[in-house]
Amino acid sequence: MSVINQMLKELEERNDPQGNNPNVAASQKQPVGLSKVQIALIILLIVLINIGGIYAWSLYSENQDLKQSVYNSSQIIADHEKLSSQEKQNTIIESVKTESPLIQEQEKRSVITHTDNKTVDHVVENQPLNKVKSITTQQGENAHQVHAVGNQTQQVKAVVKQEKIVITPLNDNINAQEDQKTLLNEMSVPKEKQASLSISRSHLSAERVVQNKLQKAERAITDNEVTKAEKLFEEVLLIQPEHKDARKQLSALWFGRKLYRPALNLLSQGMDIYPDDIDFRLMKARILLNQNNNKEALYVLNGFATAQHVEYQVLLANTAQLVGNSDSSILAYRQLVNLEPHQGKWWMGLAVALDRDSQFEKAKTAYKMALSTQNLSSNSAQFIRQRMSELGE
Numbered sequence: 001m002s003v004i005n006q007m008l009k010e011l012e013e014r015n016d017p018q019g020n021n022p023n024v025a026a027s028q029k030q031p032v033g034l035s036k037v038q039i040a041l042i043i044l045l046i047v048l049i050n051i052g053g054i055y056a057w058s059l060y061s062e063n064q065d066l067k068q069s070v071y072n073s074s075q076i077i078a079d080h081e082k083l084s085s086q087e088k089q090n091t092i093i094e095s096v097k098t099e100s101p102l103i104q105e106q107e108k109r110s111v112i113t114h115t116d117n118k119t120v121d122h123v124v125e126n127q128p129l130n131k132v133k134s135i136t137t138q139q140g141e142n143a144h145q146v147h148a149v150g151n152q153t154q155q156v157k158a159v160v161k162q163e164k165i166v167i168t169p170l171n172d173n174i175n176a177q178e179d180q181k182t183l184l185n186e187m188s189v190p191k192e193k194q195a196s197l198s199i200s201r202s203h204l205s206a207e208r209v210v211q212n213k214l215q216k217a218e219r220a221i222t223d224n225e226v227t228k229a230e231k232l233f234e235e236v237l238l239i240q241p242e243h244k245d246a247r248k249q250l251s252a253l254w255f256g257r258k259l260y261r262p263a264l265n266l267l268s269q270g271m272d273i274y275p276d277d278i279d280f281r282l283m284k285a286r287i288l289l290n291q292n293n294n295k296e297a298l299y300v301l302n303g304f305a306t307a308q309h310v311e312y313q314v315l316l317a318n319t320a321q322l323v324g325n326s327d328s329s330i331l332a333y334r335q336l337v338n339l340e341p342h343q344g345k346w347w348m349g350l351a352v353a354l355d356r357d358s359q360f361e362k363a364k365t366a367y368k369m370a371l372s373t374q375n376l377s378s379n380s381a382q383f384i385r386q387r388m389s390e391l392g393e
Contacts, residue, residue, distance in 0.1 A: 210236050210243065226253055242273055251283055260287055277305060278312050281286070285315060294322045305331060310339055317349060326357040337369075344373035348380060361390055 145254055161254040176178040204212075217232035233250035245271045264287055281300050288297035301316040305328065319334035333350035340346060351366030367384045372377060376384070 006337065020111055051381075083352070206239055210240055210246075213239075214246065221249075222254075226257070229253060241269075242279070244270070244274065244279075248279060248283065255283070255287055260291060263287055276304070277308050278307055282312060285319065289319065294319060298323050298325060298328065302328060306335065308335070308339060311337065313339070314316070317353075321353070329353040330357065342373055344370045344376040345380070348376065348384065349371065355387070355391075364388060364391055 011139070080388040083155055100133055213232045213236050217229045217236070220229035220232065222228075230250060230253050233246045233253070237250070240246070246265055251263045251266045251270075254260075262282060267280050267284040267287070270277065271284070274280065281304055285297040285300045288294075288300065298316075298319045301312070304312070307313065307314065313332045313335045317329050317336065320326075320328035320332060330350065330353045333346060333353055336343070336346040347366050347370035351363045351370060354360075354363035356364055367388050371381060371384055
């Protein structure tokens with residue numbers, strides 16, 4: 001049986017020469033699969049290649065942009081240098097044309113030549129042949145001179161491009177050495193610096209600022225803007241605490257608004273700065289009297305009791321009488337009769353103060369002096385006569 005089976009198998013193999021045997025095909029068609037590690041490595045390799053390509057492309061792009069920017073910058077600088085060089089050459093040429101006597105001579109000769117050409121054309125038609133020849137000869141000489149000047153101008157322009165000037169003689173009538181020296185002197189003068197506009201802030205002095213603020217304060221007072229004026233005076237005192245007028249006017253404004261305490265403080269500071277200033281004492285005493293603070297007002301005024309000032313002594317005498325201080329009142333009236341001896345009212349005030357102080361003999365003398373001035377009112381004169389009668393006169 002095994003032989004028969006072997007023969008059958010060989011027969012099947014012959015009938016199926018392409019290997020359609022399912023067993024054989026199954027054994028031959030078993031696929032060879034890739035592992036997960038290999039797949040991961042392949043993917044990683046592809047990603048790295050892409051990243052490398054992107055990085056290389058970015059470097060290339062940056063390099064191209066950098067080259068383009070450098071090229072543009074160099075082109076701008078070259079254009080700027082070219083423009084500056086051209087402007088410089090044009091400036092030098094214009095200055096040479098304007099200032100150089102050689103170029104001026106050329107222009108003059110060009111005008112002369114142009115005029116002579118017209119003259120020759122006109123004369124040829126109306127003059128004899130000999131005169132025409134003479135004029136033509138003269139015109140030729142002028143043309144030769146102009147041609148020489150033109151050549152010289154071309155030389156000047158060519159040399160100006162190199163920022164050097166070389167002058168050759170125009171003709172026998174021009175002193176070449178003098179022209180050359182003149183031109184060299186012109187070129188040796190340093191170029192004027194380009195005009196520049198500079199803006200700077202001018203700082204006002206403290207005195208100027210104070211004056212400006214005082215003017216504004218005066219205008220504010222005129223316009224009845226008291227608050228604005230007060231603020232301006234305060235600013236002045238911050239800059240110059242020793243400014244008398246600002247301190248006095250600010251005190252007066254505060255007194256008018258019944259701000260007595262700030263006004264008194266301001267005047268006290270003024271008295272400390274200027275102890276001999278009468279106005280500060282007068283203003284402070286008036287504010288104190290307005291507050292019925294008579295004793296403190298007298299104390300302020302007595303600090304300068306010998307002041308040779310009529311208004312000051314009048315206020316001192318009246319304040320002393322309010323307080324009942326005879327000594328201060330008598331002293332004040334004695335100052336007044338010394339200042340104005342022809343005023344009977346001062347003699348009468350002195351007599352009354354002496355009379356109250358029981359100095360009757362001195363009071364009589366003062367009463368007599370008051371009557372002798374003859375400038376008292378009738379009531380005052382009648383009072384004096386009555387009182388002198390009472391005193392035994």
